[in-house]
Amino acid sequence: MRSKIFMSIFAALLLGVLLCGYMYFVTEKGIHKVEEITNKTFQTVKYAEAFHNSFKSIDTLTNRVLSMTSFITKEEIKDQFDISHKAFANASKGMSDYSLSPLIQQKFEQLNHQKEAWLRDSKLLLGLEKSETIPILEIYKQRQENLHHTLDEFLSLAKKETSDQLLLSEKELDNTLLTTFVITLTVSIVFTLFAFLLARGLSKPLVNLVHTAEQLATGNTDVTFTQKDRTDEIGAVVRAVAGFRDGVIDRLSLQENFKLQTEELKEALSKEKELNELQSEFVSMASHEFRTPLAIIDASARRMERRKEKLSSDDISKRTQKIHNAVSRMLGLIESTLMVARADKGKLSITPKEINLTELIEQCCENQNEIITSHIVTHELEELPDLFIGDQAALTQIMTNLLSNAVKYSPDNFMIEVQGWMRETDVYISVKDHGLGMDEEDLSNLFGRFFRAKTSTGIPGTGIGLNLVRTLVEMHEGEISAQSSLGKGSTFTIRLPIKGENSTNIDQEPQSLKYASQM
């Protein structure tokens, strides 16, 4: 690379010197030509002036003699004429040496001819030549005038020709300058091209490298190095960047590892958070819901303890019944809580089996009637399928929950109606009460976890019952809906698809209650 640059500088110097030499040569030539022409012009003008002056002096002499106003001797005339004639002849010869073009040559010949005739006439009139005749003065004057005219023409021609020549030489100089300019331009262009190529040779691998480096910077390590084998500085830089690329690849794999680890940590953390939430929920629920039955059990037990002597067997059975109820309520609570937790975890599972749905519903209603004396549950079941695939426990849980809710939220009306019917491939079961009911807003949020309607104030509950019911229904690929109007009661309807033998069996997973174990 360095040697290339040095070589180009050397070439430029050499060319510059050559160009200067050529320009000097050409300009010198042009100037010489102009000088030559100027010299010629100068000579011509000199001769023309001499010619004209001699012509004039002979003319003056002739005029002086022919005016006959004073006596001029022949010798005097001869001397003056000789001087003038000599100068005249000299100038004439000088002008004859000056030859430029045939036209001017022709003019000069004409001039010479006229001049000779005029000189002869002059000699005759001046008495320098003897003759019997002399030209009439007027004729002489006429001829002289013609000569003058020819001389003027000749001079103007010569002047024109000279100026033409000067113009020509100027043009030649212009041409020379143009040639020089063109050569300079060409050389400049060649140099620029050369410099461009050189710069390109330098910059292209660099640009490629920059591009590669940018790609590397954005993390793309899938790049190739084409100039790795160069022996110059560029090659070294390329090899260095290639080394850097390898480093980047290493770094990226490390980064990937870090990312994966971070992801795992994050997941663990979120799980931990969830567990914590559940735990706190459970704690809060336990504090509210578990205390009541415990208080009943405690109160019944204390009463029985205090009045153990007076208690009749009726009383005892009454009290134990209360304890029994409280226990079963707690059990129910525990069971539903656990189920919700399991459902959240995705670990709640059902075990579909062939069950008798009609029997199941009737049993639930009876159970309810047995437990709750304040209300009466009626059921009306229309040709429900004999064969229904579902989870016995889950369906029982659903019914129990719906019925207990109906009891709970209809304190002033004891009628609870259960209806069952079938449409196409679905079974519909509805539980209707005539209790408090709720507004539209509450209705839309009804199945949310821990949600409690505004009308539920003062009525104990955890807000997880309906949420569980919905989960269980959905696990049976059914759905639950509710209609309610404030003060008139609510109707909960579940739709369950009738599944034949082909229905999918969900694998039963062993129930794991992590939070329970962590309690």
Next chain:
Amino acid sequence: MRNFLKLIIGLGSLTGFPALCFAGDALTLKSQYKRPLEIKFPKTAPYSPQLVTLGKMLFFDPRLSGKNNLNCASCHNPSFGYEVPVKTPIGATLTPLKRQAPTLLNMAWVAPLFWDGRAETLEEQAAGPITHPDEMGGEFETIIKRLSKSPEYKKFFHYLFPQTGITRENILKAIATYERTIIAGWAPFDKWIEGDETAISNAAKRGFIIFNGAGKCATCHSGWNFTDNKFHDIGLEIIEKDLGRAEHESNNVFAENAFKTPTLRNLSHRSPFMHNGHLKSLEDVVDHYISGVIDRPSTSPSITNVTLSIEQKSDLIAFLKSLTAERQDVSMPILPN
């Protein structure tokens, strides 16, 4: 269109034919009026500028007259065509002379000299007026004495005539040589002859034809100098008896009242006209030839009254005026003392 062209050509030839004839006539006529380009000098008096200069000095020198008061130019005034603007000049006796001074223009081509041709050469002629008591009243003895007093004249004469010096012959030779150089200048007519068609007016061109034809002028006023150098009685009214040529040619009937034909060059400067200066203008001259020619025994057979219309007359006069050259300066010599 064709008819129109025919008409044009017809009209053209109608007007063109006489013009063409005239053109042919004019060409042959014109060739007779070409001027000579050189002055011929007699072998006895060859040209030299010194001789001419001396002649000019003598021409203008009043010391050649008896009373130092007249020179040749007194009667041969360059401003009036080397004549005088009076009927006849007044000489040394202060009385008008018998005849007008003849012009000196183109005398190199004229011989014999004087109105009556009594001198064969200019030298001979020059002696006449110098010594005539009515004219300059000079005597050569006195003249030579006077000139000899001037060292310059002496020098000049001795330079030109080393052997003889100041003599009568040498004086006359010098004057005659000078007079041979007095040439009428190039007139518009000459330029026309040389081919410049615009040099003279169409009237003058028509006048030229009349001059050579109907006017019969060219019979005597022939050639470029407009003279046949002969003597004619042109039938002028005789106011004062003058025999003219008959004084020297007594046995010739036509010599009576006959005078030499003068040149017509520079006419415009030369009035009054005729040998006695009795015709004041060119119109008078032309009128004389139309109606004034007196038929008498001596009257030249060539001279009769001519018939010219008023237009022809004016054309003729236009032509005559075209014979006058532009005025030429004549520089006066400084006379030696």
